[in-house]
Amino acid sequence: MNFRAIAAALAATVAIPFAAANATDLEVTHWWTSGGEAAAVAELAKAFDATGNKWVDGxxxxxxxxxxPIMVSRITGGDPMGATQFNHxxxxEELVEAGLMRDLTDVATKGNWKEVIRPASLLESCTIDGKIYCAPVNIHSWQWLWLSNGAFEKAGVAVPKNWDEFVAAAPALExxxxxxxxxxxxxxxTSGAFDVLMLSLAGKDVFLKVFGDKDAEVAAGPEIAKVFKAADDARRMAKxxxxxDWNQATNMVITGKAGxxxxxxxxQGEFQVAGQVAGKDYSCLPGLGVNEVIATGGDAFYFPVLEDGEKSKAQDALAETLVDPKTQVAFNLKKGSLPVxxxxxxxxANDCMKKGLDILAKGNVVQWTDQLLSPDSQKQKEDLFSEFFANASMTPEDAQKRFADIIAAAD
Known part of the structure; x- marks a missing residue:
């Protein structure tokens, strides 16, 4: 999609004021709708409303x-919201380059974001041509294996301490x-699960060669072949x-229907809403218990350009609120993520969150695929693993060949 052309065509209409709303009402779009997510969003809304503005939930x-796609369509179609969630x-990127997103550099400078936001890569992901265009709100790491202690007790096997033990316990669970x-x-x-397997089993260096350097030779090589073997095990175990939905799958673990x-x-937000206690009712293995490295991906809010001056002021207030220390604590404790x-x-923090904080403090971090690959390359990868997990006749070898082709053409 040519966002620059769309931006030029919509120059007069890109920021239509919300006529029916008060000047300080601000619509915020996001995709957080599960129980744990809704509880976390409520903390953001409460903090923003305390500034005298009003969070209008979208x-x-x-x-x-x-x-x-809905968010992008609204922004490019002249019906922008006040703020919208994207991943780090x-x-x-193209919306920013098309001039459709606000520059938050002044807000960030006032709040000393460069000094307080850690790791620095979070703010770097918001920065284009030296200007800051988003407010990071959390560090979400994909690299966890969540385990139902009750399920393993019922199956008569010990709670696994790593991926290999988990695979070995599968027959008893079944x-x-x-x-x-x-x-x-x-x-x-399915795509995310594969990425976790790669980082955990092949290691950080291989992960970055594939997704960072776009090294198709490594993607086609023996280290990744081992990852596809593990993905084949995962496919069989998930049958x-x-x-x-992801939270439906999480609920299977919470209720002991899945190991x-x-x-x-x-x-973690779902376990918390269900009243479960980390270390007692469920266990968590960062890096699948093999390689304790977490990604510093997560969520940030971008602010479309608006012509309404009062709404622009409200955008500034929301950006400041999202990064405020009290908001960071309240939101991330409910969300299960780490503060920025x-x-x-x-x-x-519970036992699992403390594990994440410890890994973060040690600097055992890596950028995630959302930060390393374009949305188009991500979509190709998602399509591949959706097919791989759904089609048992696709061999790991055939899937790896397709994966290597995606990496060869990735941007």
Whole structure:
């Protein structure tokens, strides 16, 4: 899509004031609709409303893959919201280059964002040509295996400490009528699970050669062949999942219908809403218990250009509020993610969040695929792994060849 051409065509209409709204009402679009996510969003809304403005919730049901095209269409179509969620990385790059997003550099300078936001790569993902265009709100890491302690007790096997033990326990789980691995049917879930397997089993250097350097030779090589073997194991273990949404798969772990799930730390919000306790009712293995490295991806809010002066002021207030220390603590404790500020105290963090904080403090971090690949390359990867997990006749070798071709053409 040529955003620059659209921007020129819509120059007069890109920022239509909301006639029916008060000057300080601000519509905020996002895709956080599960129980844990809704609880976290409520903290953002409460903090923003306390500034004298009003958060008008624009939740879009479904995943980011469902919501982002709607958000982009509204912005390019002359019906922009006040603020919108995207993941850290390149998802809003063309919108920024087309002049459709606000420059937040003054707000960031006032708030000393460069000094307090850690790691620095979070703000770098918001920066284009030296200007800052988004407010990071959390660090979400994909690299976790969530385990139902009750499921393993029912199956008569110990709770696994790593991926290999988890695979070895699968037959006992199946014998007890439990799905070993819950994987929802949406493409981003299967693609994300593969990415976690690659980082955890092949290691950080290989991961960055493939997704950072776009090294197709490595992608076609023996290290990645081992990852595809693990993906084949995951595909077989997930065969009986039969749900679509990620939180439905998480609920299978919460209720003991599944042994585990590869999913980001946002799953913690669901365990929390269900009243489950980390270390007692469920366990968490960062890096699948093999390689304790987490990605510093996550979520940020971008602010479309608006002509209404009062709404622009409200945008500034929201950007400041999102990064405020108190908001960071309240939101991330509910969301299950880590704060973007390095100067906040999270005494109330549970065992799993403390593991993530410890890994972050040690600097065992990596940029995630949202930051390393263009949206188009990401979509090709998602399509591949959606097909791989759904079609047992696709061999790991055939899938790896297609994967290497995607990496060879990736941008």
């Amino acid at each position: 939740a879009i049901a479904g995943s980011g893959g469902t919501a982002r 990385g390149r998802q809003a 014998k007890a009528g439990i799905v070993p691995l819950a994987v929802g049917g949406q493409p981003w879930q 009986g999942t039969n749900v679509q 585990g799930q590869i999913m980001g730390d946002w799953a 500020r390095g100067d906040v105290d999270l005494d109330a």
